Amino acid sequence: MQPGTVPTTLLNALADGSCRTMDELDGCVDLTRRQISDGAGSLIMRGLLERVEVGCYRLTPNGQQAAMEGRIISSGPYRPDRGRCRAAQPNTLRQRAWNAMRMSGAFTIGDLVMAAACGVEKDPEGNLRRYLKALVNAGYLVELPVRAASSKLTSNGFKRFRLVRDTGPVAPVWRHRSKGLFDHNLGDSGEIVLCP
Incomplete structure (x- = not known):
């Protein structure tokens, strides 16, 4: 049976506008009672049928x-996408690092690893890098010109960063496919900030 056949069959069976019981529908259409119930639910969700x-x-x-x-009722969305985004994950390494960045003036990757890593991450330093x-x-951070001193004699030191675009409490999410950051803090449906 093709998707949408059941609700379309019910739509045509009730086309005269009369109120029909489940027993009457069971006798006039070649559907099981379960299919009738499911098809009626689909039509009710679309605002085409009332109980x-x-x-x-x-x-x-x-x-x-x-x-x-x-009209043929097909499967799939029955109303437009409202643009709501998936909720942000509250306790990830990057979220904890974002919280630390918001509280700090200048920081290094090592500072963030110490503040945000809880020991279960595989490579927190690489992830945060x-x-x-x-x-x-994307313009959220700037790299400071003066590096933090290192304990090794031949080291150039550690890069220091400062947060210059604090948009809110939820960490922006890197989206590999779109090559951009999705910021939940910018409106109801968020905003993609492209990274050149």
Whole structure:
């Protein structure tokens, strides 16, 4: 059976606008009671059918219009995407590092690893190095000209960074596919900040 066949069959069976019970529908369409119930639920979600009482269904004015037009009900979304984004994860390495960046003046990757890593991450330093690179490219961080001193004699020191674009409490998320940072703090549906 093709997707959408059940609700389309019910739509056509109720096209006269009368209220029909489950028993009446079971006798006039070649569907099981379970299929009738599921198809009715699909039509109700789309606003094409109403449940007058338990087990008794009738098309709404929109449903009668759809039946007259011969509309085929397909599976899939039945209303437009409202642009809501997935909620941010509250306790990740990058979120903890973002919190530390917001509280610090200047910091190194080592400072963030000490503040944010909890011991279960595989490579927290590499993870944060990639994240800071994305934040620098997007304009959230700047690399300071003076490095932090190192204990090794031949070392140039550690790069220091400063947060210059603090958009809010939720850490921006790096999206590899779009090559940008998704910032949950910028509006209801967030905003992509492209990284050159």
